[in-house]
Amino acid sequence: MTRTDHLYIHVPFCKTICAYCDFCHVVYREETAERWLKRLEEDFAEIKDEGYSTVYIGGGTPSSLNIRQLRELLDIVRPFSRKTEEYTIEINPESIDEEKVLLLKEYGINRVSIGLQSSDERLLKLMNRHHSFEDVRKTVELLRKHGLINISLDVLYSLPSQTMDDLKKTVKDVLELDVPHVSLYSLTIEKGTIFDRLGYQPLDEETEADMYEYIGKELTDKGYIHYEIANFAKEGFQSRHNLGYWNYDDYRGMSCGAVGKIHHKRYTMTSDLKDYLEKKDIMEVEDIATREEAFENIMMSLRTIYGLDLKLFKERYGIDFTDEYKDAIEKNKDHLLIKDDHCICKDGEILNTILIDFIKE
Ligand code: SF4
Structure with a gap:
């Protein structure tokens, strides 16, 4: 999207x-x-x-x-x-x-x-x-x-x-x-x-x-x-x-304390109301590297029962999920389900442990 x-x-x-x-x-x-x-x-x-x-x-x-x-x-x-x-x-x-x-x-x-x-x-x-x-x-x-x-x-x-x-x-x-x-x-x-x-x-x-x-x-x-x-x-x-x-769509965040993500950039608004009112250092803008964004997308989407949309993932980052992460998928195959172009985590309680295997340097 x-x-x-x-x-x-x-x-x-x-x-x-x-x-x-x-x-x-x-x-x-x-x-x-x-x-x-x-x-x-x-x-x-x-x-x-x-x-x-x-x-x-x-x-x-x-x-x-x-x-x-x-x-x-x-x-x-x-x-x-x-x-x-x-x-x-x-x-x-x-x-x-x-x-x-x-x-x-x-x-x-x-x-x-x-x-x-x-x-x-x-x-x-x-x-x-x-x-x-x-x-x-x-x-x-x-x-x-x-x-x-x-x-x-x-x-x-x-x-x-x-x-x-x-x-x-x-x-x-x-x-x-x-x-x-x-x-x-x-x-x-x-x-x-x-x-x-x-x-x-x-x-x-x-x-x-x-x-x-x-x-x-x-x-x-x-x-x-x-x-x-x-x-x-x-x-x-x-x-x-x-x-x-969780689908890792883009979103706009307004006012102090808000965060947004638009077109591969992260916008973090100051959390200091005084600075916001006085327009001082109100926003930090950070480019999100493709690998980092892809990982964050995986991390967020595996939290839901709907899982990661693999077609959308390819569209967004040009990465074939099952190919790129085949070792991590194989290692965690008892906890992951790949079906209808989605990858679903069957066991949310150990998600953090699974995610470590998806981190790419
Ligand atoms: S201090 Fe305000 S924002 Fe924080 S939990 Fe209480 S009501 Fe919510």
Whole structure:
């Protein structure tokens, strides 16, 4: 695919900062958000693309913008979202209300991702999350009331002091909400986060693996398709935007903290909001060597149950996959399936070990 089909916009504001988070974010201030919107509008004025099949407004917390600013943001994006089939926004329960939901509907947003993380009050507090499970339930009801049924929940596991029973309760609560999409994240304690500064440790690897296995089994037993290592969906609700990343399509990233990849170049936007606002060193552009890009494509695509599209691979890099990587394929033949011009990894849990054999100097 040579067209840039996917657009990501990073909203760098959050009402409060979660203890585990190292994303690009600052605490929401109305005036800073005004300046950011103006800056973003200037960036969008330079884009010539006609429209994107998927648009994803993430963050940060896009819903932390006030209603007028949220409308302004959606107005900026509007010319680029006219042909959009999947238009997603991330929200948090404490910053969404009916007026904002109606606004999302008005602008054609048809998918909403909610940060649930856990349904356990103690763990939510530990993470400095300012909502309860009940708030999430009400948010899901509010979205459904207005026809926004394509809802995804983010669930974080392997949290400090989290027990298997804590996790089981969260999974039970998630299943009760019966949303069509669930994304899993296992906690890593990143440098500089509140957890890091407080000296928290993640759980041991064995418990983490048990938790992953438990969630996977529960969700697939209830009819979710485990379509990517950390993502589950009811049929027809797989995220098209994220499938674009895993298919290694080109995508455009807008605003500080975003990354894009267009025509074999990677664009990394500064994660410093101040620099972004002042237009200082805002972007690093890097040529991606063919071998490197080919490997990244393999790495991303083998994460999904749909696998690597071998025809597209040849088209993109001029490389015949089965020929070029025959030794790696032979070595891992028990874990790989080559069928209908696709290579599929049958065992996502050992993907990282398999991938080492595909690295070419
Ligand atoms: S996890 Fe989400 S809501 Fe929490 S600080 Fe990070 S971006 Fe903001």
